[in-house]
Amino acid sequence: MAETRGAETAQDAAVWGVLTAVRAFSDAMDRMYSGMKGDMEMNATDLAALRMLIIREQREQPVSPHDIARHLRISTASTTKLLDRLTDAGHVVRRPHPRDGRARIIVLTERSRREFRMHFKDSVGAMRQVAQQYSAEDLAIVTDFLLRVSSAIDPEP
Amino acid sequence: MAETRGAETAQDAAVWGVLTAVRAFSDAMDRMYSGMKGDMEMNATDLAALRMLIIREQREQPVSPHDIARHLRISTASTTKLLDRLTDAGHVVRRPHPRDGRARIIVLTERSRREFRMHFKDSVGAMRQVAQQYSAEDLAIVTDFLLRVSSAIDPEP
DNA sequence: CCTTATTTGCTAGCTAAGCTAGCTATCCGG
């Protein structure tokens, strides 16, 4: 992540610093999710699927099993099993696609949304508390940065 | 970090925005790593272990199998198998601990470091390119924010 | 020193979750 290239200017130093912070941050997020997987008694992939569904729901994008497979980079067969687990646990429902008889649309249950929010609320609260210490202008900079980096490293979504 | 009490709505909106961006960002990072796991023909946990080793190495902190187990939240038995895989693949070496006859110290091989950097360089390059579009002051804000959020959600490291 | 409790990493055997191959049903372009 950080190359050992010497930081000659202040800007170079700042770039190096932010990349290091990005690494620490993604590590912390990783550990937060793996902690939650223990709390919710789920495996990492199933939890990642739920996260994806929440994100896509917020964007009002319908999600198919195929989408999940692509997003998580697992096979469609594994996705079928994953959806069996999530369905059995009452987290999601498979609905028929209105126009395509082969396809399904995966929908979160209200219970799942609630449970997810419940387990997330401490972490989200901690993050919000940090965020509230910054001005709206600073937050706009951070938001912009994060979104740009996101689309730079992951062009798909 | 002005606490603009007057502009409560704008600040709330900014907080909401940054939290959404954080979520999108961690999702993008996740997908970057899962993409890399395909490229390097490794599973997610093994890759996470390598990332941990790189981070700890940079901080000059020695890593024991027990540390890996705690960090990845897997059992020590699974860690033994993980280390068997990484050792067989030539990524790490188990060295004896200088003072504790029971303990081991896990050390990355130079080849592993090189391979890791090789596979990361595109993503790091993309991130650096984004970062370079910001002033040192803005990057300082972003860095500060990321580090604070990191320690808020994951006090351990 | 000697005994006991704790810690570290490993082994054995079980379970869970991913993969490939292949199937059916459906959609779409000619």
Next chain:
DNA sequence: CCGGATAGCTAGCTTAGCTAGCAAATAAGG
């Protein structure tokens, strides 16, 4: 209407996690 492509599912194999339990080394108490 028909042949190829696509969506999702099933079956069977393989991998990687878990629990239980072990030996060796350390730490603590007398």
